[in-house]
Amino acid sequence: MEAVEASSGSDLFFWAGLVTAAYFVLRFLYHVVNGVRLWVVGDPKAVGPHLGTWAVVTGATDGIGKAYTEELAQRGMKVVLISRSQEKMDQVASEIRERFKVETKTILADFEDREAVYDKIKEGLEGLEIGILVNNVGASYSYPQYFLELPDLDKTVDKLININVLSVCKMTRLVLPRMLERSKGVIVNMSSFAGYNPIPFITLYSATKAFVDFFSRGLNAEYRKQGVIVQSVQPYLVKTKMTKIRKQSLFVPTPETFVKYALNTVGLESQTSGYPSHSLMAWFSRTLPKWYRMKLLVDNCLKARARNLKKQKEN
Numbered sequence: 386m387e388a389v390e391a392s393s394g395s396d397l398f399f400w401a402g403l404v405t406a407a408y409f410v411l412r413f414l415y416h417v418v419n420g421v422r423l424w425v426v427g428d429p430k431a432v433g434p435h436l437g438t439w440a441v442v443t444g445a446t447d448g449i450g451k452a453y454t455e456e457l458a459q460r461g462m463k464v465v466l467i468s469r470s471q472e473k474m475d476q477v478a479s480e481i482r483e484r485f486k487v488e489t490k491t492i493l494a495d496f497e498d499r500e501a502v503y504d505k506i507k508e509g510l511e512g513l514e515i516g517i518l519v520n521n522v523g524a525s526y527s528y529p530q531y532f533l534e535l536p537d538l539d540k541t542v543d544k545l546i547n548i549n550v551l552s553v554c555k556m557t558r559l560v561l562p563r564m565l566e567r568s569k570g571v572i573v574n575m576s577s578f579a580g581y582n583p584i585p586f587i588t589l590y591s592a593t594k595a596f597v598d599f600f601s602r603g604l605n606a607e608y609r610k611q612g613v614i615v616q617s618v619q620p621y622l623v624k625t626k627m628t629k630i631r632k633q634s635l636f637v638p639t640p641e642t643f644v645k646y647a648l649n650t651v652g653l654e655s656q657t658s659g660y661p662s663h664s665l666m667a668w669f670s671r672t673l674p675k676w677y678r679m680k681l682l683v684d685n686c687l688k689a690r691a692r693n694l695k696k697q698k699e700n
């Protein structure tokens with residue numbers, strides 16, 4: 386009797402072990418197949434003039450926004466650049482016309498302004514068949530700081546909310562109705578890895594990016610069936626003016642490389658890191674216990690803060 390019980394007990398362990406092992410193997414295979422689907426195959430045809438002839442990009446004169454503008458022009462779309470420096474927009478627009486032989490339009494707008502800016506943009510977009518809107522414009526801290534340390538705190542709060550949050554809602558409000566009438570369109574919203582996990586010492590920026598992610602995923606669920614895709618893009622570091630990183634690496638792509646990958650995930654992922662090594666980092670970071678992830682972030686951000694304060698003293 387005891388021998389029978391012992392053998393059924395070890396059978397149970399055997400089957401439990403087998404099922405657990407099979408679960409992990411299947412999960413691993415799923416990640417590999419999904420990785421190939423996203424980063425090797427992708428869907429280069431999801432975004433192009435078939436959605437509508439015009440692409441609209443906010444913050445289009447530098448970094449990731451400029452790279453989206455160029456990539457969309459390369460795909461044959463006419464582009465509307467919206468930024469705060471007419472001189473820089475004219476320069477980028479003229480390069481685009483020369484390189485990609487597409488029409489361009491510029492709208493001068495400073496998203497820090499809350500009021501007048503959207504009437505002007507509405508007027509500028511009047512009558513255009515817009516296939517894709519890239520809500521890219523964003524502002525952050527100049528270096529990690531305690532919330533109460535931020536210079537001109539009230540103004541900084543308004544600035545980050547106007548640029549990072551309000552612009553996304555207002556631009557979407559301007560463009561979405563026409564996309565719905567045509568039952569097609571894509572809205573790409575630049576969130577950040579900082580929108581997934583609160584990043585202390587850039588807390589306000591991080592919270593605005595969490596808003597962008599929630600807004601995007603909620604809207605995607607509302608409108609996907611009516612033909613409009615809303616994508617939340619959550620990159621780690623990209624070599625741009627904002628990050629002040631000068632050298633690209635496996636984990637810090639140029640904006641051009643980043644956008645080539647990110648744009649191919651439209652229609653495949655509604656929330657994406659946008660880049661293979663960033664996706665790996667996101668996966669790894671999510672496997673860490675929350676308290677440990679937060680400890681690493683606090684330690685690293687405090688170190689960056691100290692380095693910046695030291696540099697300021699030296700200058």
Ligand SMILES: NC(=O)c1ccc[n+]([C@@H]2O[C@H](COP(=O)([O-])OP(=O)(O)OC[C@H]3O[C@@H](n4cnc5c(N)ncnc54)[C@H](OP(=O)(O)O)[C@@H]3O)[C@@H](O)[C@H]2O)c1
Pocket residue numbers: 443444445446447448449450467468469470473494495496497521522523524548575576577578619620621622623624625626627628640
């Ligand atoms: N770079 C990263 O590692 C990273 C990571 C995660 C998420 N993101 C997000 O990706 C987006 C783009 O970042 P980026 O690194 O490419 O930034 P960036 O290099 O600083 O470029 C920002 C662009 O926005 C424009 N801009 C800034 N403030 C503006 C305003 N008030 N009104 C109108 N235009 C304005 C800039 O114009 P000027 O040329 O006139 O300054 C520039 O064209 C942001 O939303 C950012 O939060 C970036």
